[in-house]
Every structure is written in structure tokens, then in C-alpha cells.
Amino acid sequence: MRRLMFIFLMLIGIVSNAQTTVQGKVVDENSQPIPGANVVLVGKTEGTVTDFDGNFTFNTSQAPPFQLRITSIGFSDFVANVTSNNQTLSITLAEASTLLDEIVISASRTPERIFESPVSVERFGLKEIKNTTSESFYGGLQNLKGVDINTNSLTFQSINTRGFATFANNRFLQLVDGMDNTAPGLNFVLGNLVGMSELDVQSVEILPGASSALYGAGAFNGILFMSSKSPFDFQGISAYAKGGVTVQDAAGNNFYKDFGIRAAHAFSDKVAVKANLSVLTGEDWHANSTMDLNNPGADRSNPAYDGLNIYGDEVSTNLNFDAAAGLPSGTVGSAVISRTGYDEADLADYGAESVKSDFALHYRPFANDFEIILNSRIGRGTTIYQGANRYAVSGFTMQQHKLEIKNKNFFLRGYIVSENSGDAYDTRFAAININRLWKSDVQWFTDYASAYIPTYLGGIQQGGLTPEQASEQAHIAGRQSADTGRLIPGTPAFESAFNQVTNDGDLTTGAKFIDKTKFRHINGNYNFAHLIDNWADLQVGGSFREYVLNSNGTIFTDIDGPISYNEYGAYVQLQKKFLDDRLKFTGSARYDKNEFFDGFVSPRLSLAYTAGEKRNHNLRVSVQQGFRNPTTQDLFIGLNAGRAILVGSAPANLDRDVRTFNVSQSAQDNLGVPATVQIVGRAAYENAYSTSSLQAGTPQAVNTPLVKPEEITAFEVGYRAQVDRFTIDLSGYYNSYSDFLANTTTAVPFYGEAGDGGLSLLALQNGDYQIYQTYTNSDAAINSYGGTVGVDTKIGNFDFGVNYTYAELDIDEGKYPDLRTNFNTPKHKVKASFGNAALFKNFGFNVNYRWSDTYYWEASFADGDIPAFTVLDAQINYSVPSIKSVFKVGGSNLLGDEYYTAIGTGNIGSIYYVSWAINP
Template sequence: MKQSLIALFLLFSTWAAAQTTISGSVVDSETQEGLPGANIIVVGSNTGTAADFDGNFSLTTTAQLPFQLEVSSVGFGSKIIEVTSADQTIQVALSFGQNLQEVVISASRRSEKVQDAPASVSIITSREIRNSANVTDPVRNLVNIPGVQVQQQSANSLNFEMRAGSGVFGTSAFPILDYRYLVTPSAGVFLSYQTGLSNIDIERVEVVRGAASALYGPGVTSGVVHFLSKKPIDYPGTTVEMYGGNLSSFGGALRHAARNENKTFGYKINARYNRGNDFTLDPVEDAAFISTFQNSVRQPAIKNKIVDATQQGATLLNASEMDTDGDGNPMSSEYKNFAVNAHLEFRPNDNTSGVIAGGVNNGSGLFFNSQGVGFTQGSDYWAQARLQKGGLFAQAYYNYNDGGSEDNPTFLYASGFRQVAKRASLEAQLQYNFDTPNFLDSNFTVGTDYRNTSSDSEYTLYGRNDDDDPYVITGVYGQGTSRLGEKIDLTYALRYDKFNFIDKGAIAPRIAMVIKASPKSSFRLSYNVATTGPSALETYIDFPVRTLAPGVLDIWLAGQIDPQNFSPGAGIEITGMNGFTLPYGTPGLPLAIPYGAVAAPTLQGLIAGLNASPQTAGLIPYVQNFFNGYAGPKGLTGSLTPYNLFNQQPMTSLTNTGSAEIGTLSSWELGYKGMLGDKWSLGVDLYTYERKGFTQFTAIGPTYALGGINQIAGDLATAVSTDFAADPIIQAVIAAGTTAAVNAQVQAGVEAQYTANGIPQAIWATGAPANALFPGSPAIPSVADATAATAAGIIPGAIAAATQQLVGGVAQAFTQGGAGYVAAVTPIASVFGTVESDRVPQGDGITHIPAGYRRYGNATRSHWGSDISLRYLASENWTWWGNASWLSQNEWIPGEENDDDLPFSSYLNAPLFKYRLGVNYNADSGFRSSLAFQHDNAFESDQGFFAGTVQKKNLFDLNLGYQFNDGFGLDLSATNLFNQKYRAFPSMPVIGRRVLLKATIDL
């Protein structure tokens, strides 16, 4: 099959005999300097070339004279040139202006005009970056791009997402720098402060919206962001940048580049440093969340290849080292990052270029994932080699992150355990692009990608999976663009990826039609299918993600390499009871449990009280005998309510979760990109998203909250005392003792009365009939008969009183004991028990709340959205702009009308509506400024511990700068100018204003 396709392509690429070669140059109309990389295309075809580093070009085409050339370059307006003869002298001067003919490489992994791209594209230029308020992190330049959601998680920590929804840890977008993937290996997390990006080295940023798995591989479900740095041959020179401001912010960057006289070799060196104080949590509002943090970091003890939470482990950071400012919050309030890299560029001819580069990025800062807040430290090392020769593109790069050390550990605040996070990735791409003019004037791209990720957590993170955690993805792809008519292009692509860790493959197709309604406008209709799978971390993780009570209770996270199941007889394991379980479905707390917890000390006090009185001391053997054979009361008290610990929603059933699968996302998109006159540009995108086979990090088993806790002591006392009072032996002992006591007391009274009345003792025992003592004397009963007659009316009441007294003493004792039990369990009442899955450690005496990645099976979650952008070029320097994004839906709640029949709730974690407005005055010398406004509607989030309502945002960013003629520039910038307090997500740091003064020197 493959050989047949290659033969077919070669057949179609046979050139006709008649060819015309055209030469010329492209210059900047203002400076008359050549424009390297300018794009020259034969109008009505895909035949084209790019200008060399002096702006010169040569183009061979089979088009018949006369024909037209369209000349364009990034940041300049395009021009159409009529070619009437082969020896025609062509010199094109381009002027600055809005340009839909800008050349991008990221939409199709080859050069093409924005207007021709089969996807929605935005470009950020170096001119715009220089005049922005986004000084410390180049990634923040994405904040005003339509369809992009930037999360300012802290002063140092950023994440971004696009159309597929937002996550706090990873991103479904594909961030790359000079074709090199920037997401850290294994974890799938984008740590912007460990990327080494530098504003002064960025030539432009290409943002491609929408699913792009058909070209870039699995996981690219929402878009591509390609940071393209300045090539040393095209941009020689030295630039120094320094800045400082509030939050003790300080940083700087250096870029030095040089080239040889022939412009065939160049090199550059980048260095960057950044430090400061971070935004923090609110000490009052977040007090409960802060209380869940551990105040030390320990090297976990390992037993049977997993973290053994019953052992403390060696302390790496103590409380004072964690809480350096002494405010009671151990979460770090400082960060420090640096990066250095070097690049060698080779360009022996106009058709060949090569790059060898490498560097190290060291970053220490907060990170946020669904499991909580963490702090990472360590160095990220990378090396890259890239070659482009004609249509051939080849590259390989290697990335290694040491994940920190014992002296500088990476850890989660919720567990306090160091995570050894050594990880590496080897990636390689091979691609070939070629034209077939005789087959619908087509252009084809074929290629293959290889990604091999390895990890070593020393059992601290991957646990039982650490010895066997392969993660290799291999893909092949092909894309073609054919001209169906003078104004219609059809793009079609197909990709196949093989995931070795689940031994499955996935196909991602793409088809798009671009209709060029006019030279300045085009419509686009496309259909994409993206594939996605778990990251290596999501696949193999096996560790306690949060310690709720050291050695007693934790949350155990198990990855997707195997299913998480519940055994048929799974019961509710009660926290702190060494594995004791209740039958699943038990609605309340069996009274036998608090009884068992308090019986010994309670009885000790009860016996001491009985022994203190001679009247009750004799009861002690009988009381002891009863309780020695008493297992505790029957019945329940309070309530046991099952819920999801992460989102607090009810969890009334046990649902197994399957192992890793390949998910898919399908999307239709209708788009328009065009110029309205010469100064207005408009972009409109309307898209649908249907996602299947997705997952959510959450609790897999229910956590049980103990409710009605205030009634436990009373219920216990009542139940125990009732059982005590109902015991026949106790009843008999009380009756016998009380009867004897009453009889003795009554007899003593009778005898005293007989003595007082002068009745002879001789007749006490027998009594006497009437007239026996003297005539008319009454009959005298014996003492025994008199005692019995009197006691008969007293004994029942006396028995009842004695019973009440003794039983009341028992009840009082167990009321006090029950109160002690309530005091002991109140701190864990909200996490009183759980149902463990088969993936948590067994038989270790610790209660493990099972967490993992809930699969939604074959359910399909669907929504639609729209991005609209408008730009007005008032002059060469003044630009006014605005954009807005809508979503049809951002939450799916089972039982609601629009739930898409999902088995569990699901959230996009993004606002339904947002918009951006701004104005830029971009001058090459003198004054410059920019003002931007951001509005996000409020929305609901469900991301593990960062669940809840995200408040609406209304933020202003401002930059005021001045460029002096001697290459020196000053900029004063403010993000969140009016200091609106907000959070990216609940329980994240409170973000305020940051003001920085930046100095830039071009030497």
C-alpha cells in the first residue's frame, strides 16, 4: 500500500517540459533592507518559494506567461506583481500593514499563508511583545488571543488552555518552541517557568485554534501554540533586558547573536533570570485549606515498592524551613528561575538549514494539580538537532528533568512526602513535503513521529509500577492540499498512532475546505478528529496523594494502567480501626463501636464509684459479670453519608473504573478571515466539540461523613443502661438486695415499736391472739408478719428506686464515655470511613480513600462555541482590537435537561462568555503604549481540591514605554492595574497588581 502511494505521488509530480524561472528581491519600503523569509507564491497555485536572508528569491514554475506573483511577509501588507517575461526585473517593496498573507508554519506543519490555512490562526509579533505588559513570563502574551484561556495561578505559575476546556495541571494545547515540545516529560504538565522562554528572543508566536491531532499526534485537542525564536543569522546583535518591581520582583535576560560575513553560519546565546515573592493564600478565608498542609517534608519510607505511610521517614525540610516568613502558612511565598541556552545555525544555501541547540532551565515554584498544591525544584536539560533541506524536515531532541533532590525536593503540601520525579523524553520527527502540480496543483506532506518517555521515581510516585512503566507513542501521518478550483482548496489528512503501554492504535482524520471569496477574505469549513490518551503520570501513578492523618488515613491515587474495582463483599472501612469494616450500605454508626472504644475506661470509673459506697460495693461482682459478657448495644446512632471527597457530591454506589483507553474528540468548524477595506480585519469561528472516552480525576470510592454526632453519647448511654436494666441477673440481684434491705429496715422499726409499746419479746416470734395480754388487748402479729405486711407496700418502690439509681449511674458513666468518644472522632467525622478499591495497599492498617481517573465510557459530551475577533489599523502605529468567545455549555449535571446522558457530572472549567479589548501604540522610536482589558464571566469548577465558583474578572493591563534613539528603552507596566483581587480557581493564591519597570538595551 505504502509503495503504491509513493509511486502515485511520483507519477503526479512529473514536471512538464515548459518551465519559467523568475528572480527578484523583496525589501522593506521604509528601510530598503531585504526581507528574509518573504513568501512568493504564483497566484492560483501552490507553487512558491521564500526569500533568502538578503531578501532575494528565485522561483521556477510551469505556469504559462503572463502570470501573477503574490509577495508577502510577516507584519507587512502583500502585493500582487504581474510577470510578463522570464527576464523581467522584479523588486518588491512591502509596507507595514494588516496582512492575511502572512506566512505560518504551524497550521499544516509547512509554510502557508494565514488566509490559506485550514485552521483558525493568530500571530503575536515581537513588536507586540515588546510593547506588552507581560514582562516576566512570555506565555502571558497569550492572554488577549481569542479562544485562549490563560490561568494566572500565582505570580510565577501559569497554565493555558483553549477550546477543549481548562485543567489546572496539564494542557490539551500543544506548546512548542522552535518545533520542540515544551510540556515536561511524563507528567504532561506545562511549567512555563521551566521552559526557558525569553521575550527578547521571540520572533513571533503562532496560535492555531482547534483540534490538531491529525498532524501533531495524541492529546492535541484544543490547539497549537508555536513560539518561534529569532534566528541568529537573521537577527544578529546583543540585547540586554532588566526589570524590577513590587513583590520584590527582579529579573533580566541576555541575548547575544552573531553570524559570519557570508550569512551561512550563526550562533546565539540566551540567559534569563527571574525571582520574586509570590502571591499567597488569604490567611483567614483559606485557613481551613492551609490547615491541610503538612509542615514538614520527608523522604518517604518504601516498603514492598510503595510509600509506607506508617513510617515517618527522614525529615528533609522542617517547619521553619517550610514557613520561612512565620505566617503559619507553609506554602512557599518565593520563587527563583534561571535558564541558559546556546544555538548554532547553519545555512549553507537557500535550500538547506540546520540547527544544533541545547540548554538548561532551572525553576523552583508552585504547581497546582487536582490533587492539591505542590512545589517543584530541579533542572530541565535539553538538546535539539534540526535539519531542513528542500521539502525534507528532520529533527530529534532529548529532554531530561532531574525533578529536584533531597536538598531541593519536589513535593505535595497535602502529603508532605518528597516525590522523586526524574524523567526524560526522546522525540524524533521526519517529514517530507512535495508538490504535484499536475495533480490538482497539490502539495503533500508525509511524516512520522516518535516519542519515548521514561521515568524513575524510586517508588515514591509510580510505586509498584516503577519497574515496568514503558511509554512510547509512534505515529505516521500524511496531508494533502489540492486545488479544486481557482478559489477552492481542499486539505485532507490522516494520522495513525500506536500507544505501546496499552497496545492500541488510533486514527485521526482531518478534512478542510478553504474558499477564497476574494484576495482579502476566505471562508473555511473543516472536520477534525483528535485522539487523546493518559500521560505517563496518569497511567502509572501509585502513591498517597494526600495525608489526612499520618499513619491512619490518606488518599491513595492509582493510575490507569489497570482497572480499579470493588470486591463484591467490599465494606465500609472505619478510619482508625485497623481495617475494621461495616457492611456496605450501613446507614449509621453501630453503637457497639463507640461502646468498644470507651467501655474499659468507663467501667473503671463506674466500678470505682460503686466501691465508694458500702451500699453498692456488693453489686460490683454482678456488674462486672454483666459487662464481662456484654458485647455492646445493638442498633445505630447518627448517620453515615457517602460523598465524593473532592467535589462534595453524593456518591451512593460503587462503580468500577476501567483501565486506560484512547479517547476521541471530533469537531466541526466554520470560519471566516478577511479584511474589511484596508484597515479593518475580522475573524469569526463557529465550532462544535464532541468528546468521548474522557476521564476525570476524582474519588473512586465514597468517603463517609458521620452525621448526628451530638446524639452519640446520649444514644450510647440509653442503649447500654437499657440493656443493663433488662438483664435478669441484675434485676434479681437488685430485687434481692433491695428486699433484704427493706425487710431489715422495716423489721427494725417493728421491733422498736413493739419495745415502745411494751410487747414482751417472748411473743415477737409467735405473736398473740386478742385478749392474750389483758382483757381487750388486740391481736398482736409476729414481728415477721408485721414486717412482711409493712414491707410489701415498700419493696416495689424501693426496687424501682434502686434500679433507677444503679442504671442511672451506668447511663451517666456511658454518657461521659460517649462524650469522650465524640470528642475523639469529631476531627475525622467528615472522613469517618471509606470503601477501599483493589488498587490501594491492603492489610497495612491504614484507611486509604481510593482516588483515580473516572472513565465516562462511551458517553459523548458535546458543546459548541464561537470566537470573534476584530482589529482596526488606524495607522502604522495605532491598532485597536477586540475579541470575544462564547460557549454553549460548560457544565453537565446528570438529571438535568442538557446532561448528554453522562453518568457523572462534568465541567469545562471555563467561562461561558469572555471578551478582550485593547489599543496599542507600537512605535519603533519614541513613545509607545498598550492598554488591554479582560472580562471573564463567573463559572463553576470541578478540579479535585480546586472545586467551586470562580468569580468573574475585570482586569486592566497597561504598558507605557519610551524608545530612545541610542537603542535604549524603558517600559513601565502594570498587570491587574486596579488591583482586583481574584483567583484562577478556588483555593489558589489571591492575585493582585504587579508593577514592573523594564529597561532594554540593544547593543
């Protein structure tokens, strides 16, 4: 690591001496400056961007004559001839329908037009942010082709591409100014809950699919890049204020507000600073489904009722009434009985909040593009997160602190990301342990049986009831008796128990989860193009990361102190043009090593060819391999989630999870087994039965392999074209997975050895076993494929676009019935947009339409079908240049048909808003 640092520090000193300087200003046809326009040397990778006033300065070692291509999204590109040093250019860009000439960085880590990108890429810039119909720029990303947004709550939306995702989407990477925005302990991105204020967003780029060759293990299924505005280029004070209402059947109408402010100032051409603050508050979407998970169609009269958004009723047992009363078998019988649960609304505060702040100091010691950046981001949020259970996340904070050194040829950055779970708690365990704090499970079921038996017998013997009628009355009497004195939400006794449980981090008695996990990361990249006379674009880079897991034993097996481990990687990429710059070759390879696994090489090859007399057709093909390391939870989790105990499969973790269980009285009396036994997590992998065989009545012993990295081979073809006023962009992909990361559930007997044919089977018969969830890999052949097609055009001054996405999973479900892939994406999606940024002077509008096909949602909380839905969003906006303001009125889900994107979440209603943005 020290050697790698030394190499990059040496590279910092290599700064080319500019020989030619070109200055200029870029404006639109109304003579208004165009900030953020790209100015790129034709045939090379060198470039710059215009500042807030449309001005730019470009330095290059290239001697005149040469050409500069100036582009900005929403405008036709312009090629300017440079014939002398210190030339000043005045450039006017005409508005156009083309979307393919905009410059992106993410696809190759170097500036290039979307048109020539070797892989699929989507971009969301300043114009899109202004015209978005969603209440936030982040929500507006769902209108891009190939992009899914699963709404977990009002402040937490999860972005995904090409399937395979739950809300804990650890297959999709999100970078904010180069920093990984993944919550270190949770292993996934919390949407924009603790991300970036829309006032500071300059552009958003999304790479669908695998990108491990350049970005490592986290870039397995897609990456989102958010880039902020430089305080050198975008100065002054800007602000916005939004207000409106959220409308939902379950929650009613509730006020929603969001405001933000950005301040940036360049004290000189060497020093600039900026600061941002945004605050959003509102009422979250209420989740109130009473569907019985185990018996759809049943209501709460079912003695074994287990409601979807009802918690505490997961605690159940098979009550043998005959054995309890000492009666002959078959007299009264037995039944599965669940404890009475609490509604989610009784356990969760639906107040949603997102507070984002950041500060950055930019220093250019030589007044050129060599820059040192110190950046700190702190976000706090309150939301509902759905994982294995539903978690009330209150006061969650995440911090990112970065030091970066860069110029146009290299960057070296080091940063730390840390999280604090605040007052977060598990709503399911809150309900379970409130019930137990009031009355133990043993006492509650005893009271139930004590009332059930005489009521049943009386109904048969004196009341002349049928067994079914007597049983129905007896169940009512049993529950009433067992629930006598039960804590009622809203009462002081309930609030006291609730506070006690939610401040207790032991899930056997409480519900709070504690997480102060962090990771440290350093990465760098150097482009040697300027040292080899721009013969090719040659880049090298590397990264190092150290995880420090710290949950005090509430999530990970770190009860005796934090757990640390690391991973590192390095890559190289060559990009070269041939045949009069029509053929573009890109080749890259990356080596990564996690301390628990063998190293892995991720290569990528692509060819792109620009055809046509006007160079307006581009065809591309690419193939790459990628991998995904097991997450921190895959490796070191040790959590009792209620229905199962989750034990990670890092070799060092197998013996860290030690739990004590009570043994049945029958086993104590007849087999001489102690009253309690200790089970080590290793047993879930080495001494267990598969739960599917147990449920089938034919127990089969299994040895579960330890988890290892998942691999992917991804193929992609694409075509882009600009034909008259039509922009066409289509792509198709085929992904083949091996060692697919998967979970299995096993049953660990409290005594005996699995497969012994004797003692362990008695343990299963006596109910003396525990269900565990293991982390492993499937040997199933898993493939996915699909494609997108998008067409954008101008009809008069009206913008119109439509796109279609297809996604399919290919797996032998009959051969692997227990495999849970969490593909979780519709087979068909259609999106369309229609608008006019200048319907008349200073007035514009935009309309977005989305249709999603029905699909099956599969996740640890619950599975089920998601019905097809249609969503219509719209906005109108009016600019007042004299006060540098834009006023907007809009709404999302204007049709009012509530829908949901995952089983267990609240229905998504409508949001109506009014906003005022100053100097946006």
C-alpha cells in the same frame, strides 16, 4: 521503526535543483529594513523570509514569468512581478490594518496565509512582542481571542483554548522549534518557565481546538508553536533588562527583575551559531486563603477546621469521648477533630525564578536551504505548582536536545526531553509529617481527648455551663493541651524538622518528590509538491516516542526501576486549490498506536472558499476526529495524595501498587482480622464501593473499567474578511466527546469482598477502608460549543481591536453528578486593544483591556466559583535608533483590583516595570 527511518533518510537525498534565482530587499515607508517578511510564490507553497537587514534570496524551479507575494504582519501585502532569472527586487511595504495576509505554518504544516487557513489560528509576531503591555511576551498571549491564561504563580502561566483544563493541562500541546515542551513526568507544559527567551522568538502561532490529524495524541484541545530566529537571518548581539515591582496585599511590594541576552553570528553562508540566556527573579503571589473547605464561613475555632491554604489540618478523626473515658454513650459525645495546620507561608519559599538558556549550531553544507541543526535547551525554575496539592518546585530543570535535518520540502528531527524535579516537595505532606515527626497522630488525639473530657464535665458539673458552652471551652483546652510543645515556624526545631521532611521521598514520613522522567521522540515530514509539479500539496509524515518513567517510587509505581513504553503514528495530507484558486480542499488522516491500546485513525476534512471581486472574503468549514491517550500518570501513578491514593490503570500497574494498612482493634477482637492487611491497587478497580454511595449511606459495589483513549469529533465554521480598513475574523465550533477521561473515587474495604452484604460492610462500619482515585472513562455524552469574533481596524494612525469569546459545556449533570469535567473557562470573555506604534516620531503606546465572566473552577486541589474580573494593562515605548534601543514603561492590572483564575492560588496583583531592549 528502522524501516520508517530508512524511508525518511532516503527522502533527505531528494533535493530539487533551483532554476530561477530572485534577490531583493524589503523595507518600510521610512526605508527601514523589515526582517522576517514572507516572500511566497503566488499560487504555490514555496517561499522564504527576509533576514535581519531585509534581504532575501529565493530559488525555485519555476521559470519566469511569475509573481511573488511579500507580506509582513502590520503591513499591506505586495505582489512583485518576476520576468527574468537573477532579477533583483526593491520592495517597500506600506503599513496597513490587515492582519490576515501574514503567513502561518502550523495549520497545515505548510506556508499559507491566515486568510486561507482551513482552521482557526492566532499569530503573535515581532510587532506584537514589541507592543505587548504584559511584562513578558508569553503573558501577552492572553490578549489573543479565544485564549485563556490561568496564572498559577509569577513564573508559571498555563495557556488553554476552548475549556477543559487545570494547571496540569495535558490537553494542550506546546512546541518550541518543533520540540514538545511538555514536562515528561508531570505531563503538562510549565508555561514559559523553561521555554524561550523573548529575544529569540520570531513568531508564536496558536491553533485552538483538536489537531490530532497532523500532530497526534497531544494535540487534543489546542497547540502553541514558538519559532525562534535563525542565526543566518538575525545576527548580532541583542539584550534586554527589565525591572519593577509586584504589588499584592498579601505579599506587599517586591522588586522584580528580568534580563536576557542573545548572540548570533553567521561565520559564512554555511555555518551560523546562536546562544541565549535569560534570568527572571521576583516574589511569587502569596496564597493565604483561610476559607474552610468543608464548612465555608467557619473560622479556626471550628474543631474540624480545614483551611484552603492551611496544611496539616487535613488529618482528622471522629473522637468518641465517651468510649475514650469509659462513660455511657451520650455523656460527653463525639466530634470530628483535625490537627492544627501550618500556613502555606510557613512551608513555601515564595522566591520565584526562571533561568532559560539555549545554544544552536546551524550548518548548510551546500549554502542553500538544506540545513542541519543541533540545538540544546536547558531551563531551571522555582515556582509554586498546584495539582492535587500545592507543590514548592525549587530548582526544577528540564533539558531538550535536538538534531534536525531539513529543507523547504522536508524535515527529520530527533530529540530527547528530560526533567529533574530538584528540591521539589509537597507543602501539604510537609505540614502533615512535621506534625507527625513532633508527635504521632495517636498521641495528639489522645492528648486532646484527655484534656477535653475533664474540661467538659467540669464546665457542666461545677461551672453551670450549657453543653454548647462547655464544649467550646473543652475544645480550646483540648487543642492547647495537644499542641503544647508544637514546633513553631522560625525556630531551630521547626527548621530541623522541615529539612528532614522535605528531603525524605517517602510520603508516609516525608514530602519530597523525585522525578527524572524523560522521553525520546523522532518525527519527520515530506512535502511531495515539488515532485508532482506543484499540482497539489501532498505531505506524509510520522513519529515515534518512548517514555522512560523514573521517580524512584515517589510518583509512579517504579520502586523497582524505571518503566518504559512507547507509541507511534503516521499521517498523510492532501491540499489542493480549484476554481481559479478560490476553493481550497484539505484532507488528512493519521494513524496512531500506543502499546497499551488499539490503533486510532484521526481524519480531517476542510473546505475554504475565497469570495468577492477583490478576493477579500473567505468562508471555511471543517470536521475532524481526534483522540487523547491517557497520560503517564493515568497509566502508572502510584501516589498517596492524602485524601486519596492515586493508582493508574495500565494493566501492568494494577499489581505494582502494594500498601500495608492497620486494622481497627474492634475488627481484630471481634472478627479475628490480622492487625495489618496488604491492599493491591487492583482492588480499587475490582473490589471497592463508590464513595458517593458510601457518603449517601447506601454503599454500592462498583467495578471500574480500565482507562482507554478519549475521542473527540470537532466541527468548525469560520469567516474572514478584509472590508476597507476593517479586518473581521469569526468562528464557531461544536465538539462531541466520547470515552471522556475521568477520575472516580472508590472505597476499598480491608476485609471481605465488596458487595458480599456482610464482612465488607462491617469493614466500612469500622472505618477499615481506604479511599482510592481511579483513572477511567465516562460514558456520559459530553459536548462543548462556542465561538469567537474579532474586529481590528485603524482609526487614523491608531490601532483598535476588540474580540469576544463564548464557551459552553453541554452535559446531563443530573444524570452524572459525580463526573468532574474540569471545563474551567468563563462563558463570556471580552478583550480590547488600543494603541499607536508611531504616535509621533519613535514614540508609541498600547493599552489592553480584558473582562472575564464568573465561572466555576473544578480541580483536584479545590473547587469553587471564580468571580468576574476586569484587567487593564498599558505601556508606552520610545525608540532610539542611534543606539538600536527601545525603552518601555508599563504595567499590568493597573486598576489594582486583585483577582484569581483558580481556587487555591494567590491573588494576582499588579506589576509595574521599566525595560530597555537593545537591538531587539
